[in-house]
Amino acid sequence: MLEIQNLTKSFGPFKALNNLSLSVNDGELFGFVGANGAGKTTTMKICVGLERADSGSIIIDGTEALDPKGRSSLRGKVGYVPDFFGVYADLTASEYLHFFAGAYNIWGRDADILSDNLLELVNLSDKANEQVDSLSRGMKQKLCVARALVQNPKILFLDEPASGLDPKARHELKEILRNLSSMGKTIIISSHILPELIEMCSSIGIINHGEMKFNGSIEDALALSAGGEFIEITFSGDPGRALSLIKECPFVTGAELTSKGIRVTANADDAEYTALLKKLIVNDIPVATFSKNHENVEDIFLNIMEGGSTNAENNA
Amino acid sequence: MQKIMLKNPVFLKDISIKAKRSRMAVSLFVINVLASLVAIFILFISNAGMVSMDPMDLQAFTWIFDGFIIVECAFVCLMVPSETGPSIANERERQTLDVLLTTKMSHFDIILGKYLSSVAYTLLLLVSLLPFLSVVLIYGSISFIQLVGVMLAVIETVMYLSAFGILYSTLVKKSSRASASALAVVFLLVFGTIFLCLIIHLIAAAANSGNYYNGRIFKANIFNTGDFSFFLLYFNPATTVFDVLDKIVGFDIFSDNYHGMAGIIAETSSVLTPDNFFVKHWAPVGFVVQIITAFYMLKLSAAKLAGNTRRVKLGKKNNN
Structure with missing residues (x-):
């Protein structure tokens, strides 16, 4: 579903991504782990077309995402939840989803049905007519996930979605993501907290200083701790x-x-x-x-980050 | 146009948000209270004339109308930057722009939605002032057609200046700075073009010192290229509104024979004649120039919005 090859991106002298390569299979729930500033958000932004790459290739569902034509065709297939809420406080939850439905050319009755279904999917049906401003942080994040699903994307990029959420909201979000994964959606979820991802992901990628240190299954990652x-x-x-x-x-x-x-x-x-x-x-x-x-998973994470034996290197 | 507006989610969302906010109600209230005071003043003057049994001076009403339009244009010059400046910048500050850019909407559609909602909001405020403008209609000093003609010029000015505001909203990250920049550009267009025109004339006159020292700096007979700087004023919305106002309603302050910009040019230019097509039809030509400029500004804004995501070297192998 997602194949990134030799992705490179620099901001002036700072190399944010250095020959980054990773692959995610169809329907996988992929955890993208790295310290703050490791390059997770940059990678995701390039994948969804918000940032340009210096070089490399990103194939999403068989289409080259770095090609302007390809990017345009991928807009209906890719959903993105950034690492901030990005909601309009003055709209109700339903109006918010209607707005984005319009952005995907879904209007009228279709938009009504879609909005109702998405709010139900993220357990916000009872908040449909409440101002977004009045929703809790967890609810806003769930609404953002619902918004990213408006166009029924094949692949979802979620940038630190659990950041700042309380345990209950985290749990609810995890349940929603597991539910989406069971619906066959490919989900790429970033975090700097490995244990959080290990609980729900089938595979992970560990990035440090713009380089991929590990890309493989959770079992392989744990095996590194032998x-x-x-x-x-x-x-x-x-x-x-x-x-x-x-x-x-x-x-x-x-x-x-x-x-x-x-x-x-x-x-x-x-x-x-x-x-x-x-x-x-x-x-x-x-x-x-x-x-x-x-060693606990945090230690494994640190070991891999500090340059221990890596699957990514072995695969290269 | 209706289809463009009703199928543009950004336009619908912005209008919906603006309608919910108290700012719109407060703005309408304040503007209408001020306009009411002016209207009451006009009625007071006219009634005073009737009580004293003096004949009514209809020319005075046209001057009041002219004054009203000038105040309205000044309001537009202040209102448009504050309305358009934050439009894209606010989305950026609220961190909703990234999400918007990942949707199927084209960058130009996003810009157009923002532009139309800002124009619609400003026009709503202006339309609410129409009843007050119409006070002068009671006394028959101007006709309804005249009123519509002048209002069209003001509407065009809103559309023209709003495009600059939108551009600065995409160029400047902070909404307050975007508004300030847009305001500066409006002042440059209104006053800067006149100043630039004068400077060019002065330089042209200085090139012919004989003409310079005899005081007729605008009548440089040998080196007249400065006269063509008048065409810079097509970019000045004040000149087109003035042209319309003087031709339709009348100021009658520059020339007995010519009205509008033709009157000014008749007084100051030795090369351009008031009968020159581009001078004679100053307002229509100016409108075309300004609408094309506005369209280009919107295209530029869309390009700027897309700027961060365009150039990519596909599949290039990096051997670092």
Whole structure:
């Protein structure tokens, strides 16, 4: 559905996108992750025709989006929710959708039906005649999603849609997006919070400084954390020589003091971990807890961002 | 035109929003109160004449009408920039422009919708003043046809100046700055063109110092190219309104034989004659020039709106 190849964009001396390539399959819910300023919004803006690229290619549903003719034909196929609400405070929710229906040449009874259906889809039917200004932040965001669906697009670009929403509104938004995904729409959703996307996306792309660091399934992303297994040991008293004892073990690859105790990384099996624990106890080290942990998704995100092994590089 | 307006969502949305806001009601109220005071003053003067049994001076009523139109034009010059300046800039500030640009509407349609809603709003205020303008009709000093003729000139002025306001709204990001820039352009068109015309004449006269020192700076007989700077005034809406007003209603202040711009040119130019086609038909030619200019300004605005999204090098491989 979406194929980006070697996309490059500079703002003066600043290179916002550097040979960025990614692909999203039909009907996929794709999470686009990156720190603030990584290039997510620029990529999305280029995809929807709001920004021009310096070079590269974007194929959406078989059409070159960077070609003016192609862009024009894609206007009915692409929906966009920017990272701000972009609503007219003086209109009612229904008038707002009618306005955008008119922008897609949908008028009269058709526009009425469309507006009602979209408001129902985003659970705002009871707010149809309320001023947009009086809606909560979450409701405004849902209205924006409804607006992006006016032309029944095949692909939706949502730029940080959950930003600033309370947990309830986030949950409702996620449900709407899952619902849209089940309707066969391809959804590209950006965020700088990976856990938020991992819950609902089938694949993710991680971008840093305008370069694609990872592009693949959630499972592949989590697999990258295999080497991120570690042992966390806490103590009920002075750990004494614990750190040197741990480092003596041949299977230990790293050990460091943390605020809680000692964090150990090792290429070991359960028997070797048992041996390590025995060694500490035999040496009168007051071990309180000894637990095997995995890095959390935030750590995975940071590792990939900081240049760990990347799927994008492997694919290249 | 009706189809263009009723099928333009931007126009319909803007008109709907403007109608909901209290600003429109307040503007209508203030303008009509001021116009009422003027109308009451006119009626007071005319009644005073009747009480004293003096014959009514109908010429005085035409002067009042002229004054009313001049005030109305001054109002247009102030109103149009404040109305059109924020139109696109507001969308940008409200961050709704990006969303609008991703729809199927062409950039020109967006601009046209903004332009038509601004023109319609200003015209609504002007139409509300028609009853007051019509006070002079009571005494028969001007006819209904004269009134319509002058109003058409004012409407054309609104359409012309609004196009500049829309252009500046696309060029300048902040709505307040866009309004200020549009106001500056209106002043440049009204006063700047006259000033420029004078400067060119002075330079032309200075090139012939004999003519310069004898004081007839506008009658440079040898170096007369300065006279053609008069055509710059086609871009000045004040000249077309003046031409219409003087020809239809009459000021009778420049020439006994010629009215409108032809009268002024008869007084000041040695090359252009009042019977020259372009001088004689100053208002119609001026209207054509101004409407073409307005159309070009709107096209330019649409191009500016599209400016950020046009040039792309397709499929170019980057080997950096």
